[in-house]
Amino acid sequence: MLRIESLTKRFGANTAVDAASFTVDAPRMIGIIGASGAGKSTMLRMISRLTDASEGRILFDGRDVLQLRGRAKRAWQSDCAMIFQQFNLVPRLDVVSNVLHGTLGQRSTLATMFNLFPREDIHRAIDILERLGIAEHAAKRAEALSGGQQQRVAIARALMQEPKMILADEPIASLDPMNAQTVMEALRRIHEEDGRMVIANLHTLDTARRYCDRVIGMRLGRIVFDGTPAQLTTGAARDIYGAGADFSEDATSTEIRDRDLYAEAALRDAEATV
Structure with a gap:
């Protein structure tokens, strides 16, 4: 379905993504991990055509999406829905209107202006x-x-596009562990129930192992790992993050190990603000 060939993005003298290549032959849930600046977000932005590539090809069902222009490019961006860390909702609009904005690319200018x-x-x-x-x-x-809840509204807006693929750029980076779990479970259900491909940039190893069928690791713009969650060992993680023997996964974990302790901590925080 999706083939990335020698995909490269340069910003002046800096190379954000360096000859990245991988193939996805069926709808999968894929996690892309790596340190900040590894090129994860740039990769997704090139796939969605929010950023142009410097070199390479992105083939989806045999069509090079990097060659699309005008209406064909906009149609691809409807097929390839993006979810962002910042939610990108209209704060003062009601929730259902925000979700309906997922159809704006299919509506006339007049209907868009008057929210019809x-x-x-x-x-x-x-x-x-x-x-x-x-x-x-x-x-x-x-x-x-x-x-x-806002991130789930953003997911709903993406589903309104009826996309073939969902790209999620750090969808849980700004969420607490309980909400992070809820959002990841929602994305996993969408993948399983709808048969949609989901590619998510993630910042924690436990999340990638728990929810993804396949994990791609990036370091300094290059793909340095591509395997199953079971193959993502601590040693492999050290290579991805360029870390030494003192590397600990606990520092990046979002796992909810004890819901009661988490609830007690949340209650204390709430009481402290009263």
């Missing part, structure tokens, strides 16, 4: 929110929701 959406799209947006467990918040402003 067909009734069937509104029902579909609410159905997607129901699927993600946040339909009761449909009429609330997006800014009134927690970070985890």
Whole structure:
């Protein structure tokens, strides 16, 4: 389905992604890991055509998406939905309107200006929110929701595009462990139930092992690991992060080891702000 061939991106004298190549032959859930500056975000931005590549090819079902222009490029960006760390919602709009913005590329300019959406799209947006467990918040402003809820709204907006592939750029980086787990479980269900390819940039090894079928490790713009979660050993992680023998995965873990302790800590924090 997806073939990346010698994909390269240069910013002046700096090479952000250096001749990256990999193939995905069926819908998978793939995690891309690596230190900050490894090239993970640039990789996803090139696949989604938010950033142009310097060299290489991106083939999806045999079509080179780097050659697409105009309407064909916009159609690809609908097929290839992006989810960002910052959510990118309109804070003062209600939740369902934010979700409906996933259809803007399919609507006329006039309909977009006046927020005019067909009734069937509104029902579909609410159905997607129901699927993600946040339909009761449909009429609330997006800014009134927690970070985890807002990220699920962003996922719902992406699903409104009916994409063939979902790209998630650090979707849980700004979330607490409980919300991070909820968001990752939602992405995993979408992959399994819809048969959609999901590629997510992740910053923790336990998350990649738990939710992904395949893990790609990047270091200084190059792919230095490509394997199953079971093959992602501590030694392999040291190579990906360029770390020494004192490298500890605990420092990057988002696993919820004790929900009661986590709940108690959250309660103490809440009480401290009262």
